[in-house]
Amino acid sequence: MLLTLDLNDARPLHEQVAGAIRRAIGEGSYAPGDRLPPARDLADALGINPNTVLRALRELREEGLLEFRRGRGVSVARHADGRALLRERARELLDEAKRYGYRREDVITLLEELT
Amino acid sequence: MNIRIAALSGAAVTAAMVALPLATRERLPEPLAVHWGPGSVPDGTASFAVFFTAQLGIWVLMWLFALTAVTRGAGREATAPAGAAGGWALLAGGGLLALGVSGTTVLANLDAASWTGARLPAWAPVAIAVLPLAVALAAAWLGRGRPGERSPAAEPPSLRLRPGQRAVWVSRVSNPWLVALTGAAAAGLVVAGVLLLTGIATGGPLAGLVPALALVLLLGLFTSAVRARVTADGVAIGFGPLGRPVRRISLAKIDRAWSEPRHPSQVGGWGLRGVPGGSTIMLRGGDCLVIRYRSGGELAVSIDDAGRGAALINALVAERGVA
Numbered sequence: 001m002l003l004t005l006d007l008n009d010a011r012p013l014h015e016q017v018a019g020a021i022r023r024a025i026g027e028g029s030y031a032p033g034d035r036l037p038p039a040r041d042l043a044d045a046l047g048i049n050p051n052t053v054l055r056a057l058r059e060l061r062e063e064g065l066l067e068f069r070r071g072r073g074v075s076v077a078r079h080a081d082g083r084a085l086l087r088e089r090a091r092e093l094l095d096e097a098k099r100y101g102y103r104r105e106d107v108i109t110l111l112e113e114l115t
Numbered sequence: 116m117n118i119r120i121a122a123l124s125g126a127a128v129t130a131a132m133v134a135l136p137l138a139t140r141e142r143l144p145e146p147l148a149v150h151w152g153p154g155s156v157p158d159g160t161a162s163f164a165v166f167f168t169a170q171l172g173i174w175v176l177m178w179l180f181a182l183t184a185v186t187r188g189a190g191r192e193a194t195a196p197a198g199a200a201g202g203w204a205l206l207a208g209g210g211l212l213a214l215g216v217s218g219t220t221v222l223a224n225l226d227a228a229s230w231t232g233a234r235l236p237a238w239a240p241v242a243i244a245v246l247p248l249a250v251a252l253a254a255a256w257l258g259r260g261r262p263g264e265r266s267p268a269a270e271p272p273s274l275r276l277r278p279g280q281r282a283v284w285v286s287r288v289s290n291p292w293l294v295a296l297t298g299a300a301a302a303g304l305v306v307a308g309v310l311l312l313t314g315i316a317t318g319g320p321l322a323g324l325v326p327a328l329a330l331v332l333l334l335g336l337f338t339s340a341v342r343a344r345v346t347a348d349g350v351a352i353g354f355g356p357l358g359r360p361v362r363r364i365s366l367a368k369i370d371r372a373w374s375e376p377r378h379p380s381q382v383g384g385w386g387l388r389g390v391p392g393g394s395t396i397m398l399r400g401g402d403c404l405v406i407r408y409r410s411g412g413e414l415a416v417s418i419d420d421a422g423r424g425a426a427l428i429n430a431l432v433a434e435r436g437v438a
Contacts, residue, residue: 002274002423004282029420037285037342041358045283045344096277 001029001037005046006095013048017056019088025065025076026085036066036074121185121206125178128210132174132217136167139221147224148233155235157223166220174213181206184380200255201380208251215243272373272426276434281347284424288417289340289356290385290398297335304328338386341396343404343418345427350406352396352416364414366435370407372428374421377403382415 003020005013021036030036039057043050057074060066063084067077097107136143140163147166150159161169184202219239227233276282307325309315337360342353350364378400382388388395393413395403404421406414406428418424 001286001420002282002284002427004280006277007279007281029423037287041285041287041342041344045285045346046281047346 001042002027003042003046006092009095014052014055014059017042017046017048017053018059019091021056021060022063022065022084023088025079026088030076032076032078034076035072036076038073118182118186121182121202125182125206125210128174128214129171129178131214132171135218135221136163136170139225142226143221143224144227144229144233146230147220148227148230149220151223151235151240155237157230157233157235160230170213170217170220174209174217177205177209177213181209203257204251204255207254208247211250212243212247215239215247219243272422273429273433274423274426276430282427282430284345284420284427285342286418286420286424287340287342288398288419293335293339293385293398294356297332297339300328300331300335304332334386338398341398341416341418343416343424345424345431347431350428354396364406366428366432368408368410369428369432370409371432372404372406372425374402374404374425376401377405377415377417 001021001024003017003024005016005020009016011019024030036042036057039053040050043053046053057066057068061068061074064077065084066074068074094104094107097103102110143163146160146162148157148159149161149166150157152158181202184205186202219235223235223239224230224233274282304325307321307328310321311325335355336357337355340354340356342358344351344353347366348363349366350369352362352364354360354362377395377397379385379397380400382395382397385397385399388397393415395415396417397403397415398417401417402419402421403415403417404424406416408414
């Protein structure tokens with residue numbers, strides 16, 4: 001599972017982790033029914049508290065993306081929903097735009113130009 | 116074509132191994148001498164039925180393995196000739212070994228009054244040891260196929276890392292058979308321990324079983340699962356369900372990485388496999404993460420999602436090069 005976190009992101013860490021996992025599932029790392037690496041492994045690799053990862057996993061369970069099973073760990077329940085993924089990407093786009101000095105309105109204009 | 120040769124020659128060996136003992140059955144003692152000590156003195160016996168079944172069973176098993184390896188190798192000759200070469204070696208060498216063992220056993224027992232009178236010709240053990248090996252090497256050489264392109268000519272996978280971004284890759288793989296075996300060994304140890312400690316069973320075969328079970332358990336703990344992690348610090352590979360011990364590889368040592376399918380038949384089986392210049396951690400056939408060191412060596416790990424791991428390694432190595 002490939003996870004990326006943006007160090008400049010102002011959102012709470014658990015939201016970012018949830019976003020990263022959602023993206024990894026959306027990109028096809030995991031099919032429905034596949035088991036995720038244990039939260040401990042993810043937390044170790046990212047260098048964050050395991051509880052933060054657990055909180056992110058619980059959020060995704062509430063979303064219906066993951067399911068927790070006793071003794072079998074965490075597995076993917078269904079494909080990531082397109083809207084949630086798009087939202088994630090749009091947020092990244094906004095962040096990148098900000099880095100180049102563009103505001104939200106500029107990005108909207110840009111999108112309208114594209115159609 | 117190749118597969119037909121393998122099947123036909125194997126069938127010929129099988130026919131000989133069925134026909135020879137049956138044709139000479141009337142002239143063989145019962146039981147037969149099947150093992151000889153120093154000075155060609157027989158020291159082990161088996162009934163005709165056991166001898167016949169065992170020699171045939173062992174050969175048929177070898178034949179099936181060889182057929183599988185040859186068939187698989189033929190499917191992807193460009194990338195995996197090693198498996199096919201091993202298959203041909205097993206077919207030719209194994210066939211000759213089986214015929215040799217069976218033939219000399221029958222020959223030694225032929226017209227003997229009882230098994231103690233069976234004399235093994237002095238040349239037989241040497242011939243059985245040397246000839247099949249030589250033939251196996253020759254067959255491997257002839258059946259090696261075209262040398263495959265080992266490293267992909269295509270651009271190794273990579274991905275774009277943005278500044279201020281932390282990217283990590285985590286994956287794991289476990290072999291359910293090895294996990295089950297390890298679990299069975301652990302359960303067996305517990306049962307044996309309880310029986311021995313409570314005195315229900317004492318010594319004998321049970322005590323002899325304990326070291327073997329402990330060995331299986333120990334090996335299983337280290338090789339039934341593997342977890343891998345790629346971070347900006349480098350690559351870490353943890354062995355066993357506990358993830359210990361960990362082997363760390365710093366990014367500075369890595370030239371590049373890619374993923375490719377590899378199979379146990381190509382690397383010599385399951386577990387930790389090493390030859391000079393390349394070692395493999397093989398838990399299951401299929402997708403493997405291959406890391407090429409700057410020093411020229413290679414490390415391959417059978418692991419899920421290897422393509423993304425390789426891409427991240429390449430991106431991190433490239434980033435280091437720029438910085």
